[in-house]
Amino acid sequence: MRLKEVVNRLDLTVKSGAGLLDREITGGYVSDLMSDVMANAREGVLWVTLQIHPNIVAVAVMKSLAGIVLVNGREPEKATVEKARAGEIPIMVTDLPAFELAGKLFALGISGR
Amino acid sequence: MCRQVEGTAGEAGNRSLGVRVADLHIHTCLSPCATLDMTPRNIVRQARKKGLDIIAVTDHNSAENTGAVMAAAREANLAVIPGMEITTFEEVHIVGLFEDTGAALAMQALVYDRLQPGENDEGLFGMQVIANALDEVEGMNPRLLIAAVRMGVEETVEAIHRLKGIAVAAHIDREAFGILGQLGFIPRGLDLDALEISRRMTLRQGRSLYKELKTYPFITSSDAHDLGEIGTSPTIFRVAGPQLSELKQALKGIGGRRIEY
Numbered sequence: 001m002r003l004k005e006v007v008n009r010l011d012l013t014v015k016s017g018a019g020l021l022d023r024e025i026t027g028g029y030v031s032d033l034m035s036d037v038m039a040n041a042r043e044g045v046l047w048v049t050l051q052i053h054p055n056i057v058a059v060a061v062m063k064s065l066a067g068i069v070l071v072n073g074r075e076p077e078k079a080t081v082e083k084a085r086a087g088e089i090p091i092m093v094t095d096l097p098a099f100e101l102a103g104k105l106f107a108l109g110i111s112g113r
Numbered sequence: 114m115c116r117q118v119e120g121t122a123g124e125a126g127n128r129s130l131g132v133r134v135a136d137l138h139i140h141t142c143l144s145p146c147a148t149l150d151m152t153p154r155n156i157v158r159q160a161r162k163k164g165l166d167i168i169a170v171t172d173h174n175s176a177e178n179t180g181a182v183m184a185a186a187r188e189a190n191l192a193v194i195p196g197m198e199i200t201t202f203e204e205v206h207i208v209g210l211f212e213d214t215g216a217a218l219a220m221q222a223l224v225y226d227r228l229q230p231g232e233n234d235e236g237l238f239g240m241q242v243i244a245n246a247l248d249e250v251e252g253m254n255p256r257l258l259i260a261a262v263r264m265g266v267e268e269t270v271e272a273i274h275r276l277k278g279i280a281v282a283a284h285i286d287r288e289a290f291g292i293l294g295q296l297g298f299i300p301r302g303l304d305l306d307a308l309e310i311s312r313r314m315t316l317r318q319g320r321s322l323y324k325e326l327k328t329y330p331f332i333t334s335s336d337a338h339d340l341g342e343i344g345t346s347p348t349i350f351r352v353a354g355p356q357l358s359e360l361k362q363a364l365k366g367i368g369g370r371r372i373e374y
Contacts, residue, residue: 033204035229035261053289055259058237087237 001025001110003067006046007092010104012069016081017090025066028110030102034059041065046110048098052076057083057091067091071098129353130369135167135360136160136344137194138208138283138309138334141178145239145259148339152248153178153185155340160191163344167355169194169334171208174224174258176217177243183214184246192355198283199224200261201269206283206290208309208334209273212357216276223272229260266292270304279361280304284311284336285326286319299326306364307332312346316374330364330372349373 004021007014014021026044031037032051041047043064049056050071057080060068067090070076076084076091084091094101106112139156140147160168168186170179170193179195186193195217196210211217232255233241241254264272273280285308288294299305308326310319310333320331332348352359352370363370 033261035200035202035204038229038231038257038260051289055238058234058259061237062234 001108003046003090006105006108006110009108010094010096010101012092012094015070015076015091015093016084017067017088020067020088020090023066023090025110028102028105028112029065030098030112038063046105048101048105050074050098052080054079054083056080057087057089060089061087065089069094069101071096071101130351131353132373133166133350133352133355134164134344134347135169135332135350136163136165136335136337136347137167137169137196137210137281137332137360138171138198139168139337139343140172140198141170141182142240142242142244143172143175143178143254143258144338145173145233145235145241146338147172147239149240149242150340151338152244153182153246154248156182156343157186157189157191157193159340159343161189163347165191165344165347167192167194167350167360168343169196169208169210171196171198171210172258173198174200174228174260174262175241175254175256176211176214176221177254179217180214181244181246185248194357194360196278197221197224199264199269200259200290201266202261202263203266203295204261204290205266205292205295207266207269207273207292208281208283209269209276209278210281210357210360211273211276211278216278219276220272220278223264224262225256227263229257229262231257231260233257233259266296266300267303274304279306279357279364281307281309281332283309285309285323286311286314299329305329306361309334310346311336312342316348320374331374332364332372
């Protein structure tokens with residue numbers, strides 16, 4: 001499934017990378033520990049987290065993730081958005097908590113494996 | 114734990130107690146997120162310019178530049194404490210301060226052994242420059258210093274104490290990598306020697322904001338990642354000397370030594 005379809009169907013707000021939403025999502029991963037994402041997230045997954053620190057972008061670039069969704073209505077730091085633009089990482093925001101968002105992603109057919 | 118006691122017995126008898134200005138959390142060019150001009154001599158020069166008497170060198174998960182900064186400070190009337198800012202498994206930043214480079218490097222060996230494997234990507238995270246006391250480049254540290262260490266907060270604090278160091282919970286007022294942001298609370302019985310307030314607020318504001326944690330001693334530091342930040346949030350110690358043993362006693366309020374809040 002393309003990122004664009006997820007953004008539309010789950011009504012996510014795009015904070016960076018609006019031009020990159022044609023990307024294909026290979027799966028999903030939920031974690032708030034960057035080291036865990038570095039160790040375990042697969043290429044092309046959509047990362048669901050509440051971390052808003054600029055380092056999330058570096059981790060996403062390093063692991064070639066499809067994008068990052070920030071939950072609980074959390075806004076990315078300014079430096080995070082700038083870094084995401086430079087690193088071509090789409091960042092989206094939702095008011096939903098992580099559990100709800102993961103459930104909805106799963107219902108769309110996006111798997112965690 | 115150890116609350117500051119004013120005017121304890123021994124103060125009157127100890128005439129050598131004096132005020133020393135300390136910044137106990139400074140990064141060098143070894144930290145990927147620090148600027149490249151954070152070289153040993155530049156740091157020493159800036160610290161003196163800001164009137165600091167004591168600084169601590171605390172790079173992320175490494176102590177490789179501590180010796181160089183200590184050597185660069187030898188003639189500068191500046192005490193340099195070797196340290197390290199450890200990223201625990203929970204991604205909490207704990208600053209360890211040590212008596213000598215031997216202890217700091219022993220901690221580094223533990224940390225390197227448990228550091229998440231991988232190579233630093235300079236383009237993504239920044240350069241990790243190992244410098245000497247003349248500000249010359251000795252090499253690059255290839256490790257993923259930005260990553261976390263497979264050691265929880267308790268284990269990290271214990272390891273620092275085994276090496277006779279001081280364990281400080283870094284920037285507790287910051288959500289990212291602060292112990293309160295990551296864990297939500299300070300685990301019961303965690304034997305921290307001090308809590309650090311970031312430069313975003315004064316020590317006084319921090320102590321009032323975290324009233325319930327006042328059983329811990331509080332310090333504040335710059336967490337400098339560039340030269341201009343050095344000394345922007347100093348802690349004033351009343352001590353008899355600049356050694357770590359003196360700072361330890363000041364944190365415990367021993368013999369009239371204390372932190373001037």
